[in-house]
Amino acid sequence: MVSIDEVARLAGVSTATVSRALSGRGNVSLPTRGRVENAAKSLGYVVSASASSLASGRTRNIGVLVPYLDRWFFSTVLAGIASALMRRGYDITLYSLTDDRAERRDIFDTFLRRQRVDGVIAISIELGEEETEHLRELDLPVIAIGGPSSRLPTLTVDDVAVARLATEHLLALGHREIAHIGANPQFDIDFHIPTRRRQGFEQALADAGIPASPHLYEPADFTIEGGFRAAKQLLGRPGNRPTAVFAASDEMAIGAILAARELGYRVPEDLSISGIDGHELGEFFRLTTVDQFPRAQGERAVAALLEDIDDPAAPTPQHEPGALPFELIVRGSTARPSESRG
Amino acid sequence: MVSIDEVARLAGVSTATVSRALSGRGNVSLPTRGRVENAAKSLGYVVSASASSLASGRTRNIGVLVPYLDRWFFSTVLAGIASALMRRGYDITLYSLTDDRAERRDIFDTFLRRQRVDGVIAISIELGEEETEHLRELDLPVIAIGGPSSRLPTLTVDDVAVARLATEHLLALGHREIAHIGANPQFDIDFHIPTRRRQGFEQALADAGIPASPHLYEPADFTIEGGFRAAKQLLGRPGNRPTAVFAASDEMAIGAILAARELGYRVPEDLSISGIDGHELGEFFRLTTVDQFPRAQGERAVAALLEDIDDPAAPTPQHEPGALPFELIVRGSTARPSESRG
DNA sequence: CCGCACGATGTAAGCGCTTGCAGTACCCTG
DNA sequence: CAGGGTACTGCAAGCGCTTACATCGTGCGG
Numbered sequence: 001m002v003s004i005d006e007v008a009r010l011a012g013v014s015t016a017t018v019s020r021a022l023s024g025r026g027n028v029s030l031p032t033r034g035r036v037e038n039a040a041k042s043l044g045y046v047v048s049a050s051a052s053s054l055a056s057g058r059t060r061n062i063g064v065l066v067p068y069l070d071r072w073f074f075s076t077v078l079a080g081i082a083s084a085l086m087r088r089g090y091d092i093t094l095y096s097l098t099d100d101r102a103e104r105r106d107i108f109d110t111f112l113r114r115q116r117v118d119g120v121i122a123i124s125i126e127l128g129e130e131e132t133e134h135l136r137e138l139d140l141p142v143i144a145i146g147g148p149s150s151r152l153p154t155l156t157v158d159d160v161a162v163a164r165l166a167t168e169h170l171l172a173l174g175h176r177e178i179a180h181i182g183a184n185p186q187f188d189i190d191f192h193i194p195t196r197r198r199q200g201f202e203q204a205l206a207d208a209g210i211p212a213s214p215h216l217y218e219p220a221d222f223t224i225e226g227g228f229r230a231a232k233q234l235l236g237r238p239g240n241r242p243t244a245v246f247a248a249s250d251e252m253a254i255g256a257i258l259a260a261r262e263l264g265y266r267v268p269e270d271l272s273i274s275g276i277d278g279h280e281l282g283e284f285f286r287l288t289t290v291d292q293f294p295r296a297q298g299e300r301a302v303a304a305l306l307e308d309i310d311d312p313a314a315p316t317p318q319h320e321p322g323a324l325p326f327e328l329i330v331r332g333s334t335a336r337p338s339e340s341r342g
Numbered sequence: 343m344v345s346i347d348e349v350a351r352l353a354g355v356s357t358a359t360v361s362r363a364l365s366g367r368g369n370v371s372l373p374t375r376g377r378v379e380n381a382a383k384s385l386g387y388v389v390s391a392s393a394s395s396l397a398s399g400r401t402r403n404i405g406v407l408v409p410y411l412d413r414w415f416f417s418t419v420l421a422g423i424a425s426a427l428m429r430r431g432y433d434i435t436l437y438s439l440t441d442d443r444a445e446r447r448d449i450f451d452t453f454l455r456r457q458r459v460d461g462v463i464a465i466s467i468e469l470g471e472e473e474t475e476h477l478r479e480l481d482l483p484v485i486a487i488g489g490p491s492s493r494l495p496t497l498t499v500d501d502v503a504v505a506r507l508a509t510e511h512l513l514a515l516g517h518r519e520i521a522h523i524g525a526n527p528q529f530d531i532d533f534h535i536p537t538r539r540r541q542g543f544e545q546a547l548a549d550a551g552i553p554a555s556p557h558l559y560e561p562a563d564f565t566i567e568g569g570f571r572a573a574k575q576l577l578g579r580p581g582n583r584p585t586a587v588f589a590a591s592d593e594m595a596i597g598a599i600l601a602a603r604e605l606g607y608r609v610p611e612d613l614s615i616s617g618i619d620g621h622e623l624g625e626f627f628r629l630t631t632v633d634q635f636p637r638a639q640g641e642r643a644v645a646a647l648l649e650d651i652d653d654p655a656a657p658t659p660q661h662e663p664g665a666l667p668f669e670l671i672v673r674g675s676t677a678r679p680s681e682s683r684g
Numbered sequence: 685c686c687g688c689a690c691g692a693t694g695t696a697a698g699c700g701c702t703t704g705c706a707g708t709a710c711c712c713t714g
Numbered sequence: 715c716a717g718g719g720t721a722c723t724g725c726a727a728g729c730g731c732t733t734a735c736a737t738c739g740t741g742c743g744g
Contacts, residue, residue: 001457003700014724019702027721049456050401051700053392054729069421070414079411082438086445091458094436096424103428114391115343116433225626261603284567345730356694361732369691393730396699
């Protein structure tokens, strides 16, 4: 493996100058820089990450905490993070959090403390009190996406507004009997997103003078299958069948579409359905949704984190809550309710 | 940050002994080891990754090359890798390969050469000739999953046999007009899996005395949407409608199921459909498939790689081609063809 | 009882960089 | 022309570990 000394020798300068020329820190004359770069290129020299980290305290490496690797939302955010970091020359170290208590402890107690990363991004993770504390004690720049905790700087989308937007779209179409597929309440202990979406839903109804009725609510687990089952429940109940379903995620909305089809209802003629997220399958299912641009969320988190790292003096930027963009995407799964019904 | 010296002082030994006690290399008496471990724990000491790497040349970090972060198969393999590595105390550095030529070069020329990883796992990546060469030149243990190249040690499933198995299942049910959804031929330049699956399909047909007919083949792109469109093509063609469709991936098979439904065919009564992979949605769609246990593939790759790392003396284990397990999972999407046709 | 082997520990030399400090040359100001 | 910058470069001291080698006992065979 070629080392900095060889580059220095070939370029006829000291290793200090090579370091400065290649890292861009400190002053190096233009011709010298050129010689060093040529020497480095011709030798195929690449700085050793560990030596550089040890000497400088910087690792050019960001740790990313992910709860589920194989769920679309998370892997999409992760893809955004990966591409943004790669562009800036950073490596990304992946920590996949499971439900296993001991494994989680390990991550916070050991893995993250090896001084291997310059900062941490936590994607929508339900962190325990203690885990949050561990994170803070790392004394590293941290940024969370999607609100695991109010005690960490967090990038959030205004979930109440998102849900309002989707609901108002249905209301504007003329729907009055709108059902909602949300989350199991137990979820809510440290994870408030589903609750906030439900609030937005209910606010929009209230504004339209429609009381929330419990039989138009059904919890599920944010999967297609969960949405499918929930929709079957909602559509199978005695009493007025809803003319529209607002699901708190696209995956559940897709499940609802499949359930409706299976029960013989046409979407959107007999039943309008909308979701939230911007799932890649949305287009295929012609799903009306509120896109929250998960890929861009990852990219923004990177930008915010690196800003913090580059200028640690600046106070941790207090991210305004709910600043992330979102947008209603109207496709073919929503329409005016058919005339024949009330 | 607490360093090894403080631990040494507290335990009343030299730093060398602390290092030996904590790493398990070299001899340390039981009582001494105990004192060191206690001291380390009470101080909350964790070795600095960069210092340790610099001194020892080991990083306890594995690089993983992934082509698509947001496709189920890849993220599932990745999840398997992540959990296996975490259990062994390894970190995982993620390199997400895009189609961008320059970005890819960067990964091979720079990122992987920072001496940040002890080994590399490449998940089903279509690597260029040059890229493969770069990988080999890294002089690091490398293992690939799913056959990017014959020049790298690779863990593979016998794709021909997998496809035969699925096809033979359909034949055994009595199907004779079986269509196949595979990949676009251009795909095949460096990536042979779809081709091998097609071969298995055709072999099984041939063994049953059935000639392959081109109008029963349709290429797609391995997505649900692609499978949907391909199935519509197949089912819309003049001539005998197939009684069964064998798709080269579960995602395409699911697309085919949706297409069949939309055209008014019942699955499996009017049309049997099977896939390959073991996709998480398979159960929901009651999809008959050949599971190839992607999570386990990731875990195996880790085991093989670490074995190589732990004992570099041993010749790189030549993995028998096609050794990975697979299994036919019969669910509700396949059945005997209905009597009325033939 | 001597010498040797071996286990336990310490000493200290790096691992390959970064960076504070110092030195040099040169330029600008007054 | 002196004084004070400024830009560039080199020197050398680490960064926090690991490990080859040296040292010291201890137990044991001869």
